[in-house]
Amino acid sequence: DADVTQTPRNRITKTGKRIMLECSQTKGHDRMYWYRQDPGLGLRLIYYSFDVKDINKGEISDGYSVSRQAQAKFSLSLESAIPNQTALYFCATSPKGLAEVDTQYFGPGTRLTVL
Amino acid sequence: KQEVTQIPAALSVPEGENLVLNCSFTDSAIYNLQWFRQDPGKGLTSLLLIQSSQREQTSGRLNASLDKSSGRSTLYIAASQPGDSATYLCAVMSGTSYGKLTFGQGTILTVHP
Numbered sequence: 734d735a736d737v738t739q740t741p742r743n744r745i746t747k748t749g750k751r752i753m754l755e756c757s758q759t760k761g762h763d764r765m766y767w768y769r770q771d772p773g774l775g776l777r778l779i780y781y782s783f784d785v786k787d788i789n790k791g792e793i794s795d796g797y798s799v800s801r802q803a804q805a806k807f808s809l810s811l812e813s814a815i816p817n818q819t820a821l822y823f824c825a826t827s828p829k830g831l832a833e834v835d836t837q838y839f840g841p842g843t844r845l846t847v848l
Numbered sequence: 849k850q851e852v853t854q855i856p857a858a859l860s861v862p863e864g865e866n867l868v869l870n871c872s873f874t875d876s877a878i879y880n881l882q883w884f885r886q887d888p889g890k891g892l893t894s895l896l897l898i899q900s901s902q903r904e905q906t907s908g909r910l911n912a913s914l915d916k917s918s919g920r921s922t923l924y925i926a927a928s929q930p931g932d933s934a935t936y937l938c939a940v941m942s943g944t945s946y947g948k949l950t951f952g953q954g955t956i957l958t959v960h961p
Contacts, residue, residue, distance in 0.1 A: 737891075764947060766948075768951075773857075773953055774953060775852070775937065775951035775952050775954055776892075776937070776939075776949075777951070778948055778949070781947065781948060791948070823891060825892075827947065834880070834897065835879065835880065835941060835947060836880075836882055836894045836897050837894070839884075839891040839893075840891050841889060841890055842889070842891055
């Protein structure tokens with residue numbers, strides 16, 4: 734089984750709809766992240782959580798909200814989806830530890846299309 | 849604000865060639881620099897991580913170098929194979945953004961038989 738899973742893997746929705754993307758991990762990591770990827774722009778950080786009670790905005794949090802339901806679960810919500818939120822969304826995790834060796838483990842991504 | 853740039857945006861080479869992917873970053877105060885591989889439908893996989901105190905890391909046919917003072921890193925792939933075809937992403941963990949990665953735009957590599 735994959736260590737970091739994302740559901741759904743693909744979603745097509747309409748403008749104005751509320752959408753939730755879910756991420757679960759079995760790695761036992763404290764830290765979790767949500768990124769979006771647009772063609773030609775690399776990955777950009779939306780929200781991150783260093784533990785269940787510590788949630789922070791990333792570079793592009795407007796229009797998004799998150800919930801850390803447990804150490805293993807981190808959900809991303811689009812309260813009212815708009816077409817420019819069409820993108821590939823990734824969840825990632827990392828363990829606590831020295832910054833110099835800190836890397837992240839990514840889920841397979843969710844392709845979201847907003848019509 | 850840290851900015852990461854990758855050149856070229858795309859690269860197509862015949863099998864067997866040695867190749868170099870480039871990454872530059874604007875703020876040299878970093879914890880580490882990482883190279884990831886992205887395959888369609890499979891997320892990102894970490895290839896190499898270079899700590900700020902290191903100059904290079906090697907894994908099999910891959911070698912990554914880091915020059916913090918000039919804000920540059922290169923990923924060298926020796927004897928390329930069709931299975932190396934993927935998008936390669938460079939990411940930096942800045943000293944002012946502990947735990948957060950700043951990514952470059954990626955290089956799309958195609959190795960043809």
